[in-house]
Amino acid sequence: MPIRxxxxxxxxxxxxxxxxxxxxxxxLAHAQAPAPKASDFQVQLWASSCMSCHGPDGKAVGTxxxxxxKPAQELYNKLLGYKNGKLPATVMHxxxxxxxxxxxxxxxxxxxxxx
Amino acid sequence: xxxxxxxxxxxxxxxxxGTPWVGAQAPRRVVVIGGGFGGATxxxxxxxxxxxxxxxxxxxxxxxxxxxxxxxxVHGGLQLRDISRPYDRFVSxxxxxxxxxxAEAIDPVARExxxxxxxxxxxxxxxxxxxxxxxxGIEGLQTAEQQARVPHAWKAGPQTQQLRDQLQxxxxxxxxxxxxxxxxxxxxxxxxERASLIAHYLQARKPKAKLLVFDANPEIQAKxxxxxxxxxxxxxxxxxxxxxxxLKAVDAAGGVLRFDMxxxxxxxxxxxxxxxxxxxxxxxxxxxxxxxxWCGVDFLSYESTAVAGVHVxxxxxxxxxxxxxxxxxxxxxxxxxxGAITARLRGIEVPSDPIxxxxxxxxxxxxxVIHVASVHRYDADKKTMLPVPGAGGxxxxxxxxxxxxxxxxxxxxxxxxLGA
Numbered sequence: 001m002p003i004r005x006x007x008x009x010x011x012x013x014x015x016x017x018x019x020x021x022x023x024x025x026x027x028l029a030h031a032q033a034p035a036p037k038a039s040d041f042q043v044q045l046w047a048s049s050c051m052s053c054h055g056p057d058g059k060a061v062g063t064x065x066x067x068x069x070k071p072a073q074e075l076y077n078k079l080l081g082y083k084n085g086k087l088p089a090t091v092m093h094x095x096x097x098x099x100x101x102x103x104x105x106x107x108x109x110x111x112x113x114x115x
Numbered sequence: 116x117x118x119x120x121x122x123x124x125x126x127x128x129x130x131x132x133g134t135p136w137v138g139a140q141a142p143r144r145v146v147v148i149g150g151g152f153g154g155a156t157x158x159x160x161x162x163x164x165x166x167x168x169x170x171x172x173x174x175x176x177x178x179x180x181x182x183x184x185x186x187x188x189v190h191g192g193l194q195l196r197d198i199s200r201p202y203d204r205f206v207s208x209x210x211x212x213x214x215x216x217x218a219e220a221i222d223p224v225a226r227e228x229x230x231x232x233x234x235x236x237x238x239x240x241x242x243x244x245x246x247x248x249x250x251x252g253i254e255g256l257q258t259a260e261q262q263a264r265v266p267h268a269w270k271a272g273p274q275t276q277q278l279r280d281q282l283q284x285x286x287x288x289x290x291x292x293x294x295x296x297x298x299x300x301x302x303x304x305x306x307x308e309r310a311s312l313i314a315h316y317l318q319a320r321k322p323k324a325k326l327l328v329f330d331a332n333p334e335i336q337a338k339x340x341x342x343x344x345x346x347x348x349x350x351x352x353x354x355x356x357x358x359x360x361x362l363k364a365v366d367a368a369g370g371v372l373r374f375d376m377x378x379x380x381x382x383x384x385x386x387x388x389x390x391x392x393x394x395x396x397x398x399x400x401x402x403x404x405x406x407x408x409w410c411g412v413d414f415l416s417y418e419s420t421a422v423a424g425v426h427v428x429x430x431x432x433x434x435x436x437x438x439x440x441x442x443x444x445x446x447x448x449x450x451x452x453x454g455a456i457t458a459r460l461r462g463i464e465v466p467s468d469p470i471x472x473x474x475x476x477x478x479x480x481x482x483x484v485i486h487v488a489s490v491h492r493y494d495a496d497k498k499t500m501l502p503v504p505g506a507g508g509x510x511x512x513x514x515x516x517x518x519x520x521x522x523x524x525x526x527x528x529x530x531x532x533l534g535a
Contacts (some may be wrong), residue, residue: 038468039463039464039466041454041457041458041463041466042466042467042468044454045450045451045454045466045469046470048160048450048454049447049450049470049471049472050472051527051531052443052446052447052472052474052524052527052528052531053474053523053524053527053528054527055527055530055531056159056530056531056534059530060523060527061523061526061527061530062519062520062522062523062526062527063519063523065523065527090486090510090514090516090517090520091474091486091488091517091520094488094490094506094507094508095472095474095488095490095506095507096506097490097503097505097506097507098470098472098490098491098492098503098506098507099470099490103470
């Protein structure tokens with residue numbers, strides 16, 4: 001899975017806050033040729049995959065499943081927590097592992113934009 | 116690079132029109148055959164992406180009845196109306212034209228679909244007809260009348276209720292026999308969920324009765340360890356599981372099943388789930404280019420590898436490795452397909468990095484549920500979708516929390532597919 005450094009500024013801040021070492025990783029990424037950026041439409045399609053369980057536009061029925069319009073940083077932190085095994089889950093830990101951190105950030109940003 | 120983009124964007128369409136469809140000259144008629152998880156989701160998302168597109172849904176039923184949760188109707192936990200949703204509000208809310216009939220044939224040259232006397236023209240066609248049932252080689256189930264006495268209940272609706280009624284009418288010490296076809300079939304864990312829930316019903320209401328499960332496959336095809344553990348722990352003595360059982364004949368009136376190796380079995384309730392293949396309209400149009408049984412597709416667009424301009428979704432496709440025939444998967448494929456058609460209409464590159472997922476809950480009792488999940492990504496070299504290693508997985512054991520999530524899932528995916 002290609003690693004893309006295309007996270008929005010707020011998501012980079014999240015990671016920098018979590019571990020100072022990442023700054024070095026970022027500068028390394030800058031030194032390489034820029035990876036292709038997933039289009040906004042591609043991100044919209046990724047997010048639409050989540051809506052089977054989380055409802056159209058993230059307007060789900062069921063405790064905790066409605067994620068449309070929630071702050072991007074909150075969603076991203078949760079997704080990373082699931083992926084890293086730090087947040088308990090029934091199924092989200094298994095889904096989150098299928099995505100790069102950058103993809104999770106873009107998806108979080110998309111859900112945050114839904115009203 | 117430019118040429119690669121053009122090929123990606125235009126795919127099979129280039130060959131026919133000479134140029135990709137772009138901008139104001141773009142043809143704007145999409146026709147969708149089948150209002151299930153594939154077709155209805157495709158129509159809904161096409162509308163979301165393209166407010167002005169002409170979208171026609173061809174669907175004979177006035178109400179969608181979802182297969183997921185239909186095993187809960189069989190055991191009595193839900194009623195058919197709980198898993199049904201009429202099409203009328205969906206159709207009007209999303210501005211669809213609804214042709215209330217069965218798509219009988221596709222003419223890919225004239226680009227039209229025949230529905231009775233009507234001919235419905237299309238520029239892009241989406242075919243999502245579900246599966247057809249194949250009774251070839253099962254003696255005694257050749258006529259419609261014989262088949263009607265032995266409900267498969269593998270398309271939710273009247274047969275689901277029929278199976279429920281037969282279970283209720285069965286004597287207290289009766290025998291239920293179900294048969295499972297060879298893979299691939301719709302919903303890999305479905306037969307084992309059904310077995311669990313029939314056993315759950317018998318345990319509560321007819322504890323002297325017995326369930327025989329004859330599987331044409333050599334072993335349980337999904338969530339194997341979890342189902343085996345549940346059957347041993349909760350339903351010991353109630354379920355007898357027989358692998359590699361090839362059904363040869365059925366005496367519907369006498370209540371007898373005959374197998375290649377296992378001989379004859381008598382039962383009061385027969386539930387024969389027949390082998391399956393792509394829906395008739397897809398096969399008739401030459402779309403079933405995988406063994407004349409399933410429809411090959413390009414996994415970036417779900418465009419048929421046999422006929423340009425025709426997309427196939429859901430249970431009818433020749434699935435990618437590890438990709439189950441499930442309602443969830445059809446719903447996911449439909450969004451990729453709607454995205455690809457939209458990209459062509461907009462004259463932009465078809466998104467080349469699809470990520471889709473499957474989440475499948477099975478009830479093993481009135482309250483307890485197990486799941487299997489997977490994430491699938493496109494492999495550009497192999498030109499197929501592959502499960503992401505390390506992602507996905509199973510429940511650790513049956514639990515009630517996922518029973519709640521399973522019901523929320525059912526509501527949310529129905530809203531995502533057919534919500535107004």
